[in-house]
Amino acid sequence: MATSPEFMIPRGRFWQSIRGKIVLLLLVLLIPTVLVQAYSFHDQLKASRARELQANLELARAVAKTFESFVQDVLHQELAIGLAITSSRPMVPTDIMRLLEKSQQGYATVRDFSWVEPDGVFRHSSNPTMLGRNNRDRAYFRDILSGRQWTVGELVKARTTGKPVFGISRGIRDESGVLLGVVVATISPEQLDSVLSVERGKGGGLALVDHKGMLVYRYPAIDVSWEEREWLRQYPEYVEVFKGKEITASVYAGYEKRRRLVGFTPISSIGWAATAGRTEEVAMAAITSTLLTQTVIFLVINLAAFGVALLLSRSISIPLKRLRDHALAIGRGQGGEPAPAVGPAELRELADSFNSMAETLRSRETSLLEAQRRLAAIMDSIADGFYTLDREWRFTHINDAALAYFGKTREEVAGRSILDVFPGVAGSVFETAYRRALETGESQYLEAASVVTGRMIEIFVYPGPEHLTALFRDISERKWMEEELRRSRDELERRVLERTAELVNANKQLGEKAALLDLAHDAILVRDADEKLVFWNRGAEETYGWSESQALGKPVRELLGTRFPLPWEEIKATLLKEDGWEGELVHTAEDGRRVVVNSRWALQRDGSGRPVGTLEINRDITGRKKAEDELKAYAERLALINQELEEFAFVASHDLQEPLRKIKTYGDLLQNRCAPCLDDAGLDFLERMLRSADRMRRLLNDLLQYSRVAAKQEPFKEIQLGEVVREAANVFEQRAGGLIEIRKLPTIEADESQMLRLFQNLIGNALKFRGAASPRVRISAKCDHKGECEIHVEDNGIGFEQHYAERIFKPFQRLHGRDEYEGTGMGLAICRKIVERHGGNIRVESEPGKGSTFIIRLPVRQHGPEERH
């Protein structure tokens, strides 16, 4: 899918796509829902928290109330104790002691009750360890001294135990207000459980804090040091509380390292504060877990809905995508299947209308192509030449007629400039006409000799916005006919002038004309519309043997037994169409001779154009035809004989080698084995025999080579002559040490091994017939535009008289004795044979003492399949 066009949409354009839009739409729907849900959860959390805080505050208030009433209770007891001790009937110490102890037993929370003298000394106490202690310096005592009726003291460390305690003290005064003593209840905060404990759920707690901000009591109890009891310092909320405000807050509890939701309330009658709180985590656990579950359900449902919506959206986006791909394919010109009608109804309709649109488009394209094709066919079928050129003068279209007229193939001209294809156009009247048409925008008409064929043509040049259109036809015939017409008209005028005279001499002239026709050697005959002979001249009589009276009125084809080169219907059609026909016919004469004639026909029509007869002029070419046929047969026979001769030479020279080899080998054996049995003469004879055998072998070899040129030929292929000549020269350079200079040589089509032999022979020759000077051979070439190359092999050797120039190319011809120069006299004959097989020729220019130049003409290309001669 990585290559799917869907993923080819650039990232930035995703939101522009249909899928992007659908995703956007879903997001627009989903985000508010999520926000509302989130707000609702937040609200529930907040409310739940507020409820928890309120509950804690109320609990704190209850604690404050309970503690106040506890304090009031203790104060009442102290008043009772004080009044008893200071009653008018003073109590004995033992009774006081009992009273205090009894009071203490009634209050589990009170550690001890004591009676303190106004000087601060503990006089009586339920706790003996307290006796004698002086508490004058304590704040509560000073408060009482200064007139306060009662006080609840701050938390202090007990002098005896070090444990935190606080006191509830009440001053006892007489009617005049004189302090008689103070009743002090010492309270261990841990004992307050029985008064204040409220069993709460997990994480719940309550606390009392004295007016200095010290933690007095905590339920459930916590293990804290004295310094850690300084809650005012840890919880700044108490500042406000001590000003008399109730507060709810979430605070961080250092002792349990958690946040707690706490309600604070002042106990204003005492100046203390009461608090109740719960660990936030615990308090909110229930609601949090509920909300969490809800959130999860909500998210799952929403995501599922989102996914389903996306899936559903594919039923829109996929058909659309297919439709788009299809449109792109049609845009690229790939028709193929119609777009599938799937998806929602609107898309199906869209696909249907798209398909019908594509169909219309296709059919329009088809008809356009058809029209184009038809137009091209029309252009090609018109007999006139037609072509178009673009602004660069290049052919953009050319019809068959024009190609045929110019003798070019479509490949030769297509896309090329007319100036390149026909260089003669440059500077011609045609170029002027093209330019004028382009400059003026007006069509041009021109009659001129074609620069290609030299025949008269008329040409119309029509300028277009991007091209030139040219329409031309050969009018040389028409020109000629116009000329003829003009001449005929002049003739007619002349005749009108001479009419009287003609009329006078009519009979005589008629007679002369008939006589003229009779004088002609050609057979002239006229046949009427029914193919019956109506005219038969003397030439016809001589050609065929029948006299005029025998021939007239006879059906011509039956009389002459005419054999046509084409079906009669075709000839007749041509005759009717062109008013004439020309071709070779075979007739049978009266004596049964076969007569081959060159026959020219002219159709005669009456005033209304209806054919009335045919004039036929037949020239007897039987003799010429026979000579031609004989020549052809002779040439064929000659070629056959030639071929047989070559094959004979090949086989003969091949088979003659065999006995010769034996002569040589046995001679050799004789020389090896029997030398002692022979005298000097015998040895000399043997020597001569072996030399002759050797020479015979060379002759046969050369003869074999000579016949091989035609008998064992390889196909022509393109070869680089330079390389072949270099290879040929290599052999000699290593041996003879002359200077062989090879100029630039062309690439031609030839038989490579034969070319190698040709140049080996020529270079070998040049080196062999060396003069006094060090031998030099130069091989050079020049090629002409007619596709022929002339190769010169030039030497500075001994040369020869020019009149031998032809003789040396004949087999076994030599100009020198074998003693002077060895060789068989076959080398140059082989050369000529090779060159002729390649359709070229070889000749030589030489002068004694001045060296020779061999001149080879070879075509660059070999035409068609090779013929064997």
Next chain:
Amino acid sequence: MRGKDGPAVLMADDDVEDCMLATEAFEASGAAGAFSCVKDGLELLEVLSERAGSVAEELPRLILLDLNMPRKDGREALVEIKAEPALKHIPIVILTTSREGRDMTFTREAGANSFITKPDTFDEWVQIMKSLAQRWLAE
């Protein structure tokens, strides 16, 4: 045919002179073993099948085969020998006047071990026999 054990080299050639030359050259080369000639492919195959039927040790160790012979030419003989399991192991060297590429190709593909064109001088004949003996007759 010389020797009771049959020849080490058997040459098939209708050319009596070449057979003589080859025999002379073989002896002149100093190679050990006997050299014998048959005059065409038919005779060659008769000799071979007779030996193969009796004592395998009497089979020649090298066959020199001419290509152009009457009755059965060297090409047919070559193909038949190479098709015969009892004979196909015998090395065959083509010794002919032919220099045709197609003869070389045909015989190589048919299983001939070498292709030699008959030489022009006696020295060359001796040289050829020497190298053939070294290549095929050495123990």
